[in-house]
Amino acid sequence: MSKQRLIIIGNGMVGHHLVEQLIACGAPRDYAITVFGEERHIAYDRVHLSEYFSGRDADSLALASADDYAAHGIDLRLHDTVTAIDRDANEVVTESDRHPYDRLVLATGSYPFVPPIPGNDREKCLVYRTLDDLDAIREAAEDATTGVVVGGGLLGLEAANALRGLNLDTAVVEFAPRLMPMQVDAEGGTLLREKIEALGVQVLTDRATQRIEAGETSFHRMVFQDDKMLETDLIVFSAGIRPRDQLARDCALEIGERGGVVIDDRCLTSDPAILAVGEVALWNQSIFGLVAPGYQMAKVAAATLTEGDATFTGADMSTKLKLLGVDVGAIGDAHGDRTPGARTFRYLDELKQEYRKLVVSSDGKKLLGAMLVGDNATYDTLMQYYANGLALPDDPASLILPSSEGAPTLGPDALPDTATLCSCHNVTKGDVCATLDAGALDLASVKDETRASTGCGGCAALLKSVVDHELAARGVEVDQSICEHFAHTRQELYSLVRVEGIKTFSELLEKHGTTAGHGLGSSSAPKLGCDICKPAVASILAACFNEPITDAAHVPLQDTNDTFMANMQKNGTYSVVPRIPGGEITPEKLIVLGEVGKKYGLYTKITGGQRVDLFGAQLHQLPDIWGELIEAGFETGHAYGKATRTVKSCVGSTWCRYGVQDSVGMAIRLEERYKGLRSPHKLKFAVSGCTRECAEAQSKDVGVIATEHGWNLYVCGNGGMRPRHAELFATDLDDEQLIRTIDRFLMFYIRTADRLQRTSVWRENLEGGLDYLKDVVLDDSLGLGDELEAQMQHVIDTYECEWANTLSNPEKLKRFRTFVNDSRPDPDIIATEERGQLRPA
Amino acid sequence: MSTATAIPPTQTRTWQTLCARDDLVAHSGVAAWLDGTDTQVALLYLPGRTPEIYAVANHDPFSNANVIARGIVGDIKGEPVIASPLYKQHFRLSDGVCVEDESVHLRTWEVKIDGDRVMIRV
Ligand code: SRM
Ligand SMILES: Cc1cc2nc3c(=O)[nH]c(=O)nc-3n(C[C@H](O)[C@H](O)[C@H](O)COP(=O)(O)OP(=O)(O)OC[C@H]3O[C@@H](n4cnc5c(N)ncnc54)[C@H](O)[C@@H]3O)c2cc1C
Ligand code: SF4
Ligand code: FES
Numbered sequence: 009m010s011k012q013r014l015i016i017i018g019n020g021m022v023g024h025h026l027v028e029q030l031i032a033c034g035a036p037r038d039y040a041i042t043v044f045g046e047e048r049h050i051a052y053d054r055v056h057l058s059e060y061f062s063g064r065d066a067d068s069l070a071l072a073s074a075d076d077y078a079a080h081g082i083d084l085r086l087h088d089t090v091t092a093i094d095r096d097a098n099e100v101v102t103e104s105d106r107h108p109y110d111r112l113v114l115a116t117g118s119y120p121f122v123p124p125i126p127g128n129d130r131e132k133c134l135v136y137r138t139l140d141d142l143d144a145i146r147e148a149a150e151d152a153t154t155g156v157v158v159g160g161g162l163l164g165l166e167a168a169n170a171l172r173g174l175n176l177d178t179a180v181v182e183f184a185p186r187l188m189p190m191q192v193d194a195e196g197g198t199l200l201r202e203k204i205e206a207l208g209v210q211v212l213t214d215r216a217t218q219r220i221e222a223g224e225t226s227f228h229r230m231v232f233q234d235d236k237m238l239e240t241d242l243i244v245f246s247a248g249i250r251p252r253d254q255l256a257r258d259c260a261l262e263i264g265e266r267g268g269v270v271i272d273d274r275c276l277t278s279d280p281a282i283l284a285v286g287e288v289a290l291w292n293q294s295i296f297g298l299v300a301p302g303y304q305m306a307k308v309a310a311a312t313l314t315e316g317d318a319t320f321t322g323a324d325m326s327t328k329l330k331l332l333g334v335d336v337g338a339i340g341d342a343h344g345d346r347t348p349g350a351r352t353f354r355y356l357d358e359l360k361q362e363y364r365k366l367v368v369s370s371d372g373k374k375l376l377g378a379m380l381v382g383d384n385a386t387y388d389t390l391m392q393y394y395a396n397g398l399a400l401p402d403d404p405a406s407l408i409l410p411s412s413e414g415a416p417t418l419g420p421d422a423l424p425d426t427a428t429l430c431s432c433h434n435v436t437k438g439d440v441c442a443t444l445d446a447g448a449l450d451l452a453s454v455k456d457e458t459r460a461s462t463g464c465g466g467c468a469a470l471l472k473s474v475v476d477h478e479l480a481a482r483g484v485e486v487d488q489s490i491c492e493h494f495a496h497t498r499q500e501l502y503s504l505v506r507v508e509g510i511k512t513f514s515e516l517l518e519k520h521g522t523t524a525g526h527g528l529g530s531s532s533a534p535k536l537g538c539d540i541c542k543p544a545v546a547s548i549l550a551a552c553f554n555e556p557i558t559d560a561a562h563v564p565l566q567d568t569n570d571t572f573m574a575n576m577q578k579n580g581t582y583s584v585v586p587r588i589p590g591g592e593i594t595p596e597k598l599i600v601l602g603e604v605g606k607k608y609g610l611y612t613k614i615t616g617g618q619r620v621d622l623f624g625a626q627l628h629q630l631p632d633i634w635g636e637l638i639e640a641g642f643e644t645g646h647a648y649g650k651a652t653r654t655v656k657s658c659v660g661s662t663w664c665r666y667g668v669q670d671s672v673g674m675a676i677r678l679e680e681r682y683k684g685l686r687s688p689h690k691l692k693f694a695v696s697g698c699t700r701e702c703a704e705a706q707s708k709d710v711g712v713i714a715t716e717h718g719w720n721l722y723v724c725g726n727g728g729m730r731p732r733h734a735e736l737f738a739t740d741l742d743d744e745q746l747i748r749t750i751d752r753f754l755m756f757y758i759r760t761a762d763r764l765q766r767t768s769v770w771r772e773n774l775e776g777g778l779d780y781l782k783d784v785v786l787d788d789s790l791g792l793g794d795e796l797e798a799q800m801q802h803v804i805d806t807y808e809c810e811w812a813n814t815l816s817n818p819e820k821l822k823r824f825r826t827f828v829n830d831s832r833p834d835p836d837i838i839a840t841e842e843r844g845q846l847r848p849a
Numbered sequence: 850m851s852t853a854t855a856i857p858p859t860q861t862r863t864w865q866t867l868c869a870r871d872d873l874v875a876h877s878g879v880a881a882w883l884d885g886t887d888t889q890v891a892l893l894y895l896p897g898r899t900p901e902i903y904a905v906a907n908h909d910p911f912s913n914a915n916v917i918a919r920g921i922v923g924d925i926k927g928e929p930v931i932a933s934p935l936y937k938q939h940f941r942l943s944d945g946v947c948v949e950d951e952s953v954h955l956r957t958w959e960v961k962i963d964g965d966r967v968m969i970r971v
Pocket of ligand 3: 658660661664665666667668671696698699700701702703
C-alpha cells in the first residue's frame with residue numbers, strides 16, 4: 009500500500025512537537041510527511057527567544073536539526089511559504105510549486121498585531137516574534153539611544169527588557185490603564201509599574217498612539233491622543249497576537265468571529281482532511297497563546313492522524329514569569345470574576361513590593377485562582393492546590409502571608425499521583441513514580457524518559473523536589489558527590505576538614521576518598537584526585553588553616569593561576585595584578601607600576617576593579633617582576649584566586665561634597681582585613697560614601713553604603729553573567745558592628761556554599777532565604793557567631809603575602825621556570841604592537 | 850601521520866638525559882626542551898605510583914599555547930590524566946589521548962628516572 013501524504017504547514021514550536029509525536033507513534037511508516045516552514049530556521053525555542061540577546065545563538069535555541077528530520081524520512085522545506093490551499097484538488101500551493109496531500113495540518117502560529125496607526129510602516133518600526141525580528145532590532149539599535157515598546161503585556165515587557173539589554177533608554181506605552189491587564193489587577197499593576205520604573209524603564213499607561221512621524225531629536229516622534237509627544241529612535245510593536253488563519257480563510261474553512269481556525273476535540277477543522285494545532289487553532293472559542301496547550305494539541309493531532317484516541321479538553325492558562333527581573337504569576341481565575349461567590353484574600357507589602365492575591369470558592373475549600381507580583385516563591389504550591397483541587401488549609405490566607413519559615417511549600421508527599429508536574433509534556437507525579445519504579449535512578453533519566461521539564465522549564469524545581477523525595481523514599485541516595493573521588497558534597501568535605509583537623513589533600517583522600525580500584529588503567533594504584541576535587545579541597549584547606557598555597561603539599565592542588573599566582577592568558581603568558589586597597593595609590597607607587605611595565609614590556613590596563621593589570625609576562629619573569637613590586641611596597645592582589653579580589657571605593661566624605669562617611673578609609677580597612685581570604689568563589693566588595701552609590705556597592709558580594717548614622721550593609725550582589733542586586737542586610741551599623749557582621753556572613757558562606765558558587769547563587773539556593781541568613785548572622789540563631797568570628801580572625805592573623813613568601817624560598821622559586829633545562833623563553837609567544845603597547849600576535 | 854625520516858626511527862632510539870630529578874615537582878608538571886629540537890615536553894611526576902613519571906607534549910592542541918605542564922594532574926576512573934590549564938580538556942598520560950575528543954592526542958614519550966637523572970627515549 010502506498011503511503012498517505014501528510015503535509016504540515018508551519019515549523020514552529022507546535023508544528024515541530026507534532027513531528028516528534030508522529031515519530032514517537034511510528035507515523036512515518038504510514039505517511040510520507042512534508043513540512044513547510046516560512047522561516048529560514050528550523051523550529052526553535054520561541055519561549056526563550058529573548059535569550060538570543062543574552063548570549064544564545066540560533067543553534068542553541070534550535071529544537072532539532074535537519075538531520076533529525078531526514079533520519080525519519082521527513083521532507084523539511086524551510087524558507088518555503090505556503091501561499092494557498094486548494095481543497096478541491098487536495099493540494100497546497102507554494103511560490104514555486106503545488107503539492108498534493110491526503111491529510112493536512114495547519115501549524116502556522118500567530119503574528120504580532122500592529123495597531124493601525126498612521127506611520128506604523130516607517131523604518132525602525134519593528135515586531136518581536138522571530139529570530140529575524142531580533143536581528144532587525146539589533147541592527148536598528150546600533151545607532152539608536154532610545155526605544156519604545158508599544159504594548160505593556162507579557163511580550164511587551166519582554167521586548168522592553170531586550171531593548172534595555174541593548175543599552176537603549178526604554179519606555180513602554182500601554183493603551184490600558186495598567187501593565188499586563190490580562191494577568192494582574194489594579195493593585196498588582198501599580199506595584200509592577202513601580203518595580204519596572206525603578207529599573208529605569210519609563211512606563212506610560214492610558215496612552216493611545218495617534219500617529220508616528222519623523223522626530224526632531226530622534227528618529228521617530230509618537231503623538232498621543234492628548235497631543236502629548238514622545239521622541240524615540242526605534243519602536244517595537246507588541247500589542248497582542250493574532251492567529252495566522254489567512255490560508256484557512258481563503259479556502260473557506262470555518263473561522264472564529266475574532267479569528268482562529270475552529271477545531272474540535274480531535275483537532276479537526278471543518279474539513280476532516282485538515283487539522284489545526286497551536287496558536288492558530290480556536291477551540292471552544294479560545295485561542296491558547298502558550299506553548300503547553302499547543303503541545304497537548306500536537307499530541308491529540310498525532311493520535312487523530314494515527315487512529316489513536318485522545319481528545320483535547322482545554323488547557324490551563326496559568327503562567328509564572330520573570331519579566332525584567334520581576335516575578336509575576338497568574339493562576340486560574342486570577343481576577344476572581346469567573347466564579348460567582350468567589351472570595352478573595354489579598355496581601356500587599358509596599359516596602360518589599362510584593363503583592364499576593366488568592367481567589368477561593370465560596371466555602372473556602374478550593375483554590376480558584378491566584379495572582380502574584382514581586383515574588384513567585386508561593387507559585388508552585390498554589391498551583392498544586394489549584395490544579396489538583398486539594399483542600400485548602402483552614403486559614404487560606406496563611407498561604408500568602410509572610411512567615412518566618414519562608415514561603416509555605418506543599419511537600420512532594422502531599423501531592424496525589426494525579427498531580428500534573430509538567431504541563432508542557434503533561435507529566436504527572438504518577439508518571440514520574442512509574443519511571444522510578446522502572447529503574448530510573450536520577451533526575452536526568454526521569455527527564456529523558458518522561459520529557460518533563462524539557463519544555464518551558466517552569467516545572468524544574470518541582471520536578472527535582474519530587475524526584476529527590478521519591479528517590480529518598482525508595483532508599484536511593486541522591487548523589488551529590490563533588491566528583492568521582494569523594495562521595496561527599498563540598499559542605500561535607502569542609503566539615504570533615506574542620507572537625508578532624510585534616511591538613512592535606514592526601515590525608516583527606518586517604519581517609520575519605522572513594523576506594524581505589526574500579527575502572528581501567530592501573531587499577532590497584534591509589535587514586536590521585538582530579539581538577540574538580542583538588543582545587544575545591546585546596547580552597548577549603550586555605551580557608552581553615554591558611555597555610556601558604558605554594559607549600560609543597562598544596563601546590564599540586566591549585567589551578568594554574570593559583571600555582572603561579574598570576575592569571576594565565578590565552579597564549580600561556582601571565583598577568584600581574586598587585587593589590588591596591590580601596591583603589592587608593594600614591595604617585596610613587598604609580599610610577600613604580602609604570603616603570604615595571606616598561607622594563608618588562610608589559611601591556612598595562614586599568615581594571616574594572618580599581619587597580620592596574622600588567623599583562624604578557626612569561627613564567628620565568630614573574631619572580632623578578634614581583635621582586636620589584638614587593639620592594640616598592642606592593643602585595644599580591646589575588647586576581648588569580650577564588651579569594652577576596654577588590655574593595656572598590658568612592659572618594660567619600662574626605663573630598664566629595666555629598667559624602668557622609670569616609671568610604672575610602674573603610675574600603676581600605678575591609679580590604680586589609682579580608683585580603684588573602686579564600687572562598688568557594690571570588691569575593692568582591694565596595695564601599696560608597698553616600699546613597700548616590702558611586703562605588704556600585706549594590707552589585708557586590710558585600711556592599712557597604714554610608715548613612716548619616718553609620719553604614720548600611722548589602723549582601724549577595726553579583727555583576728557578571730547574571731547580575732543580581734545585593735539585598736539590604738542590616739542598617740546603620742557602626743564600624744565594629746559592620747566588621748563583625750561581615751566576618752560572620754563570609755565565614756558562613758565559606759562553610760555552606762557549593763564549589764564555585766558565588767554568594768548570589770548561594771543565597772538563591774539557601775533554604776529560608778534572606779530571613780534565615782539574617783537569623784543566623786544577626787540574631788545568631790545557630791549559636792555560631794563566636795565560632796565564625798574566631799575562624800575569620802585566624803585567617804586574618806595568619807595572612808602573609810604569597811608572593812613575598814615565595815620569593816624568600818629558593819625551592820618554591822624553582823617552579824617559575826618556563827623550561828627546567830634551558831633558560832630560553834618560549835619562542836611561540838609572539839607579540840605585536842597596538843596603540844603603543846604590546847599584545848599577543 | 851608523520852612523514853618518513855631517512856633513518857628508521859627504531860634504530861636511532863636512545864635514552865637521553867633531560868633534566869635532574871630535582872627539577873621535577875611532585876604530583877605536578879614541569880616543561881623541558883628536547884635537546885636539539887624545537888619540541889617541548891611536559892613531565893608529570895607521580896612519586897609512589899608506577900610508572901612514576903610520564904612525558905607528553907607541552908603544546909595544547911586546543912589553545913595552541915605551550916601550557917600542558919601547568920595543568921592539574923588527576924585520574925579519571927583510575928586512569929591518570931592531565932587537565933589543560935586553559936580550556937580544561939583531559940589527556941590520558943599513558944597514551945596522550947584526549948578524553949573529551951578521542952580524535953585529538955598529545956604526543957607521548959618513554960621516560961624514566963635513573964638515579965638523579967630524568968631520561969627520555971628519542
Ligand atoms: C582584568 C579585568 C577586566 C578589566 O580589564 O577591567 C577582569 C578580567 C578577568 N575576569 Fe573579570 N575582570 C575584571 C573585573 C570584573 C568585574 C568588575 C568588578 O569586579 O567590578 C566583573 C563583574 C562583577 C562581578 O564579578 O560580579 C567581572 C566578572 C567576571 C566573571 C563573571 C563572574 C560571575 O559571577 O558571573 C568571570 C568568570 C568567573 O569568575 O567565573 C571573570 C573572569 C575574569 C578572568 C579571570 C577570566 C580568566 O579566567 O582568564 C579575566 C582575567 C584577568 C587577567 O588575566 O588578569 N570576571 N570581572 C578586571 C579585573 C578586576 C581586578 O582588578 O581584579
Ligand atoms: C518573545 C516570546 C516569549 C514567549 N514566552 C512564552 C512563555 O514564557 N511561555 C509560553 O507558554 N509561551 C510563550 N510564548 C508563546 C509561544 O512561543 C507560542 O505559544 C508557541 O511558539 C506557539 O507555537 P506555534 O507552533 O503555534 O506557532 P509558532 O511558534 O509561531 O510557529 C508557527 C510557524 O509557522 C510558520 N508559518 C506561518 N505561516 C506559514 C505558511 N503559510 N507557510 C509556511 N510556514 C508558515 C511561521 O513562520 C512560524 O515559524 C512566547 C512567545 C514569544 C514571541
Ligand atoms: S557615593 Fe556619594 S560620597 Fe561617594 S563619590 Fe558618590 S556622591 Fe560622593
Ligand atoms: S511545565 Fe513547561 S517544561 Fe514542564
